Amino acid sequence: MRVFKIPEATIMRLSVYSRFLTKVKKQGKVTISSNDIAKGAGVNSAQVRKDLSFFGEFGTRGVGYNVEELEWDILKILGLTVEWNAALVGFGHLGHALALHRGFQERGFNFTCIFDNDPLKIGTKLNDVEVLPLAKLEEVVAQNHTRIGVISVPADAAQDIADSLVRAGVQAILNFAPVYLSVPQDIELRNVDLAVNLEVLTFYLEMHRQGYSTERTPNLAK
Amino acid sequence: MRVFKIPEATIMRLSVYSRFLTKVKKQGKVTISSNDIAKGAGVNSAQVRKDLSFFGEFGTRGVGYNVEELEWDILKILGLTVEWNAALVGFGHLGHALALHRGFQERGFNFTCIFDNDPLKIGTKLNDVEVLPLAKLEEVVAQNHTRIGVISVPADAAQDIADSLVRAGVQAILNFAPVYLSVPQDIELRNVDLAVNLEVLTFYLEMHRQGYSTERTPNLAK
DSSP states (O other): EEEEEEOOOHHHHHHHHHHHHHHHHHTTOOOEHHHHHHHHSOOHHHHHHHHHHHOOOSBTTTTTEHHHHHHHHHHHHTTTOOOEEEEEOOOSHHHHHHHHOOHHHHHTEEEEEEEOTTTTTTTTTTTTEEEGGGGHHHHHHEEEOOOOOEEESOOHHHHHHHHHHTTOSSSSSEOOOSSOOOOOSEEEEEEOOOOHHHHHHHHHHHHTTTTTOOOOOSSOOO | EEOOOHHHHHHHHHHHHHHHHHHHHHHTEEEEEEHHHHHHHOOOOOHHHHHHHHTTTSSBBBTTTEEHHHHHHHHHHHHHHSSSEEEEEEOOOHHHHHHOOOOHTTTTEEEEEEEETTTTTTOOEEETTEEEGGGHHHHHHTTOOEEEEEEEOOOOHHHHHHHHHHHHHOSEEEEEESSOOOOOSSEEEEEEOHHHHHHHHHHHHHHTTTEEOOOOOOOOOO
16 A cells, blocks of 8 residues: 655645635636745745645746646645535534534535434534434444544543444544544544643743743644 | 744643643542553653653653642643633634633633624623623723733634734734734744644545555644
8 A cells, every 4th residue: 555644734734725725716816826825824935835746746837826726736635626524523612613614614514414412402403404312423424424523522522422433434533522532543533622722822922931932833734 | 032942742742641630630640650641642651751851850760750740840831820811802603612612711711801793792791701892802902911812703804803912912812713814923823723624634535545545643743
C-alpha cells in the first residue's frame, strides 16, 4: 500500500485556501497568484506553493492559477467534490450549533441522522432530520452506511458513543467531547477541544505577563 | 526580552494532561507515572516527559508525580490558577453553545459580557449576563479590562469585530468564524475552524479510497 505523508497543517491550509478561492470566484476573479492566495489565508506565498506541491503541478509560472480550476483541484484533494453524510451524536447546545453550522452545509456536509438520549429532544426535528434515541444509533448508522460520526456529548459518555459508532461502521470521528477517545487504528479520529484552544491563549498571555516573548505561531494551521 | 519557544502541540497536550490529572485526583489517586498520564492522554510517556521538561523538573524518578502538585504546576503554566473573563461576540447557536460550554466554566473561563446585533437577543440574559448591542462592545470591553475576546459571528462580520476587540484592548482572540483575521502582531489570535476539522477527516477518507495509507497523526495535539 502506498504511504502518503502530508503535514496535517498543509491539509488544514488547503481547506482555507479553497474557501478563499470560492470567495474570490464569487467576486468574479478568474486568475490569482500564490501571493494573493497567501494574503487571503494569512500565510506567505512560498507556503502556498509548498502546500500545493505535495499534490502535483498547479498554475502557470508568471500567470498564476485559474481560480475555478484550483478551487476544484483542492476540493478534489480534500474529498469535497462529493457530499458527505454525517451522524451527529449529542443534540445539546453544541450539537445544535453544529447541526446548523453554515460552514458545514456550504462544504457539502449533511447531518443525515441525529441522536440524543433526552426524551424531550427525541422525536423533535431539525429541518427534515428527526432526533433519534441513542439506542437506534448502531442500527441506523449502519443502515445508512454513514462514514463520519460527530460526537458532541459530555466527556464521560463519549467513549461509549465512539465504540458504538465504530461498531456501526463509521470510518472517521470528529470528537468535541473534552476527553481522549480510544479507537481502532484504521478509524480517523480528530478532537476539537474548545477549552484547549482557549488555554493556548491564556498560556501566551501568562508568558507575556512573566515578561517572556513567545513565538507568534501562524494562526491558520490550527 | 526573553524568548520562550514551546511547540504549540506541547501546550495543547499540557491542557489535556492537566484535565486528566484533575480526573484522577477526583478518583483519589495521589501519585501517577508518566506512563499512566500518557495512557490517559493517548500519547507515549516519552512525550509526556518531554512536554514537561520545557518547564523544569517534575516528579521523582521511580516514584512518579504527585497528582495534585503536577495538576497545579501545569495549571500555573497555562495561566489557569486565576479566573479569566472573556467577551463573547455573536450569540447565535454557536455563541450560545460556547457560553454554556461546561468545559470553559470548569477551567475558570467566564463570559462576563456577550454581544450581538439581533434586537431579539439584545437585552435577554444568560445566567446574570445581559446580551448587549454590538455598539456597546468597545466601551464595555475596555471598561471591564476584558483580555480575551471570542468571536462567533458570520465570516463577513468577523474582521470588524476583531478590530473593535483590539481597539477595546483585548490581548487574545479566539475566532470561530471561518475566515482569516488580520490583527496586530502583539495580539494572540487562534482560529477554530469547524469545517477545516471535518475536511481533514474527509481528506484521509479520500486518500484511503484511492488506496493510500496515510500516517495516523496522534489525535490529541489538535
